[in-house]
Amino acid sequence: MKARDNEIQEEIAVHLALAIADKMARGASREEAERAARAEFGNVTHVAEVTREAQRGPGLWLERLGQDVRYGWRALRRTPAFTAVAVATLALAIGANSAVFTVVNSVLMQPLPFRDPDALYAVSYLPTNLPFELPPGLDDRLYLEYRQHATRFERITGYQRQELTLSGVGDATRIPGALASSTFFETLGVQPALGRAFTAEEDQAGNDRVVILSDRLWRTRFNSDPRILGTTIVLDGISRTVIGVMPRGFTYPASSQVWTPLALKLDGGNSFLFPVAGRLRAGATPEQARSELAAIARALRPDSRADGARSNAAIIPLKDTVTSHVRTSLLVLAGAVAFVLLIACANVANLLLIRAATRRQEMAVRVALGASRARIARQLLTESVLIALIGGGAGILVAFAGVRALVAMAPAGRLPRIDEVHLNGWVLLFTLTVSLVTGILFGLVPARSGARSAPQEALGQGTRTLGGSHHRLRAAFVTGEIALALILLTGAGLMIKSFLRMRSLDTGYDAPRVVTMSVNLPRIAYPDAARMQSFHTALLERLSRIPGANAVGSVSFRPMSDVGIMGDFVVRGPTPLPHGYTVDKPTVSPGYFAALGIRILAGRDFTTADRAGAPGVVVVSQTVAKRLWPNESAVGNRISMQDHPGPNDWLTVIGVVNDVVQDAQLTRHSTIYLPYLQNTAPFFMNQMTFVVRPAPGAANLAAAMRTALRDVDPAVPAEALQTMDQSLMDTIAEPVFQMRLLATFAFLALLLAVLGTYGVLAYDVTARTREIGLRMALGATPGNVLRMVLGRTAALALLGAAIGVAGSLTLTSVLTKSLFEVKPTDPVTLAAVTIVLMLAALVAGYLPAQRAAGVRALTTLLMHD
């Protein structure tokens, strides 16, 4: 190295000496000659340095990269419009992807915020023949047995979600909470930040008047009072001593704000089913735990097989039970937004191709001047990656806004772990990776073809063949874009159609403006049926006095909620009840049918005369009447709710009403209505929903209803105070969320595809101006030219649409679960989106076509050589 340096020094010295000698030979004095030679030579040190650099070669790849980046940056700045469009397109697409990834990452990928969360499993033993789906869980007997004998789990805990009325601090409100076994916090591996967890004694009824608060509740309702431990708060009218506050962020299960002990009291007639979680011992497998569970369950109920009722033992990763129901829809969204990115890539690749075509001379000159093709390809690739990285950087900002919008749009309480959704290092890494990959993806083709540009062609032939070789490539990109856009549009179209189906669903009610208000009576203040009934009567009476209230009624469970009572019954007569036939059994007040617009098809409504002591009566829904008494009138027939009815247990059918949608799945259930005034069992009576039908033209009655409730008992909060229309919207909030996002992405895709189509056609027309001019000189009319360009647009769009339809048919089945009464292959939707896309493409092609038709034959022919 040193020797080389000396060589260069010597070479320079020789150069100077030769120059001086030369000048002196021409008559200059030595001094003059030296001065002139040095001036001519320039900075000796600098020359030595750059020569050394040249000798060493291009040096580290980093140095070359630096050069490429600088060159690329200069090139991008020379074409600000192109750069802005490309960066904006990518920022939008990458940002949308990062935003969706943020949610997917936080909800599906991040471990649950517990100690060693992978060892946590849900334990489940459920009958397989249920008419509805139950979340995984154990019944109380099996839970106690399993907790005692299971060896594969370190710890096991049971818990149950609940809603409670917090009163005494500010307005009475309902807050989500959980009942939890004393082992709950230990099993999850999270201890209270303040105070202590439950003790085993507190699992016993009578010792369970304690409560643990969430950090948020402690902060918002109790001003972070550090002396809160030992004070009492009132929940559902019961005073409980605060013994702990959980650390920030702990809200399991399902945004719980308070935890009270799960004090189990076994009941001979009923069993209580709740979720159970366990922490697996090191070395134990879920399969071992599962067979142990099955063995313990069989030992507990040896007769269960003979019964014909099969049960299924399952050990499920706890995370899956939290997130599995949103998994598919989140992944569908991630896929949809990835399509948008692909379309954006195609668009930017096309822009680059067009730009490469206009830069062919630049490239050709560089090749002619000695730049290697690899170097040019590398430089073009550097440029595209640079664009993508700038786009990705801007995309982070888009993602920030996007995540906020997503969280705000997400249906309240339906998206699990929503509190944990935030941008983190993973998101940044994801964005960086996506940017790099997209940069390479959309830059590769233009870089390869850019480097291939032969100087002979570009320099020798002028601009006549501009872009000719990329012609097919660009068409392929446009076709691909249109295909992807069509798939997204189909997805969005299906969701929209499904949404319209749900919105226009005949619920059986005629009650969009009817207001509901649910009321839960605390057990302490309302311990028996008599007291609850007098409250209900008073409230009904008070509600009926609201000005503008046309009809009022009450029902024991809210329409279109996921709460209900189902069961079987006994029919009097020769035909027995079909096996496994169950019905909904709501209890309603007189006037309920009128208030909700449920039609009485035969017989009569309940009246105040149908009270305790009077003959027992029921009203059945249409399907029940048809099923049980197909050939006669249902009215007058008798049924019983008792398994072995005595002479006084028979109830007479007095009326038939139309079927209504009862649950959140929007399905119509067979229903038997029981008269509220004849119901004496306090079982479930504490929950009641009141409905008020406004007079035509009356304002929303919600505020007046709240006042009415406060008049009757100010300590009882109003819940679900909303119109039936809002209830329906709540019920379908999840698919609506998915629909809105899919529609947004589909719109974005359509916009990008239209812009892409426009760009390519506009460029085509410019590049073919001479050809068009020639055609016109040879007799083509502007109409011919217009049709020619539009025809080409239609051909591209049709090919893209055909591929898109094929793609849709294979892909939209992922939406099956989210669709309501719409098949994923719905031909009407496919036809509609194809037409929309074709029209959009023709609009995109129309401007360039018009410009082509305006080409003047003579001008263009003379324009070039």
Place this chain on the structure above:
Amino acid sequence: MHEPRGLSRIELLQGTLDLIILQTLRWGPRHGYGIAQMIRASSQDVLQVDTGSLYPALHRLERQGWIAAEWGTSENKQRVRVYTLTAKGRKQLERERSQWEQLSRAIGAILAPSPDALT
């Protein structure tokens, strides 16, 4: 003495200097100073090669194997580094020549367009 109009050192024109050096060495081995003088003379004093471009170019061409260098003795008995065109360099020269001819034809066409292109 007139202001030197040296070749600018922008990257884009690097190839041109390479071409000129290779062309110069076609007439026989030469040392750096000799090459500079020859370029100047054969361009009728229009091109004066900046030494900050010349020596890096020489060493780069040497590394690429297009020219070879060895220390020899000059006519006035001075130790000088003499450059020779290699066989590989000769081929490269042919390539660069034809590219250059195309480029200059193209630029020529731009600067002196045919009459009908003016309409």
